[in-house]
Amino acid sequence: MSHSLNEIEAMSKRAARGAGLSWGLAEEAAKGTRWLSAFGFPGTEMLAELLTLNDRVPPIDVSPVSLGADVWHAPARRMSPLIAGASLSDCAVRLLERGTITMENVTLPLLAVPFMGGAALRLGVPVCAEWNGARLATDGRQLCVQGDPEALRAAQADQLVFSAPAEMTGKREPVMRAEVCEDSWTTLGSFAHRTFAPATEESRLLGAGAGLSDND
Known part of the structure; x- marks a missing residue:
C-alpha cells in the first residue's frame, strides 16, 4: 500500500507517542521514519518493529550510560537507535572534535x-555511519x-x-510516496490508538448527537 510522506x-x-516516547522524541522519530521512507527504506516497518520490541521498557535501560565514554553502551545491552541518534545529534561538536x-x-x-542529517547541518560537513558492511553518509x-x-x-x-567529516559516495534519489507494509501500518495504528483518550460520561454528554437522551 502506498502512502504520502x-x-x-x-x-x-x-x-x-503512544509507545511512550516523549513528544520531542516522537517528533524526531516521525521525521526520521519519513526521511528513510523518502529514500526507499522500510522506515515504517523498522519503527513498528522497534516500538514493539521496546514496548513498556524503561527508556533509561536502552539509553547510553555515558556520552563521554570512548564506546557508548546501554544497561539492557541493546541501545535504542532513536535515543542513540538524538544523543549523537546533541554531541555533534564532540563528534567533529574526536x-x-x-x-x-x-x-x-x-x-x-x-x-x-541535523548533525551534518550544524557542523557544515557530511557525517557517516558504518556497521556490518553498510555505509551511509549525509550532508x-x-x-x-x-x-x-x-x-x-x-x-x-x-x-x-x-564519523565526521565523511565522503559522499553513492547518492540515492528521494521519492514523494512510499510503499508501506500493511502489517507495519496496522501495528503503528495500534500504538497510535493509545493516544486517544477513552470516552467518559461527561465527554459523551458534551459530544455531538443525542448523548444519553432518547429522541425517538
Missing part, C-alpha cells in the same frame, strides 16, 4: 541514520548509500560507528 510522518509521530563516536549493540541501526540534504541491502536492514549492529 506526510501520512507516514503523522502516523509515526502518533505511534511513537572524529568518531562508537556505539555498541544498537537495535535497527538504520533508524539512527536520520539524526546524522543533511542528500543521502549516499553503500553496502548489501541485508546489512543496511540489520536487526542489530554490534558496533555502530559515526
Whole structure:
C-alpha cells in the first residue's frame, strides 16, 4: 500500500507517542521514519518493529550510560537507535572534535541514520555511519548509500560507528510516496490508538448527537 510522506510522518509521530516516547522524541522519530521512507527504506516497518520490541521498557535501560565514554553502551545491552541518534545529534561538536563516536549493540541501526542529517547541518560537513558492511553518509540534504541491502536492514549492529567529516559516495534519489507494509501500518495504528483518550460520561454528554437522551 502506498502512502504520502506526510501520512507516514503523522502516523509515526502518533505511534511513537503512544509507545511512550516523549513528544520531542516522537517528533524526531516521525521525521526520521519519513526521511528513510523518502529514500526507499522500510522506515515504517523498522519503527513498528522497534516500538514493539521496546514496548513498556524503561527508556533509561536502552539509553547510553555515558556520552563521554570512548564506546557508548546501554544497561539492557541493546541501545535504542532513536535515543542513540538524538544523543549523537546533541554531541555533534564532540563528534567533529574526536572524529568518531562508537556505539555498541544498537537495535535497527538504520533508524539512527536520520539524526546524522541535523548533525551534518550544524557542523557544515557530511557525517557517516558504518556497521556490518553498510555505509551511509549525509550532508543533511542528500543521502549516499553503500553496502548489501541485508546489512543496511540489520536487526542489530554490534558496533555502530559515526564519523565526521565523511565522503559522499553513492547518492540515492528521494521519492514523494512510499510503499508501506500493511502489517507495519496496522501495528503503528495500534500504538497510535493509545493516544486517544477513552470516552467518559461527561465527554459523551458534551459530544455531538443525542448523548444519553432518547429522541425517538
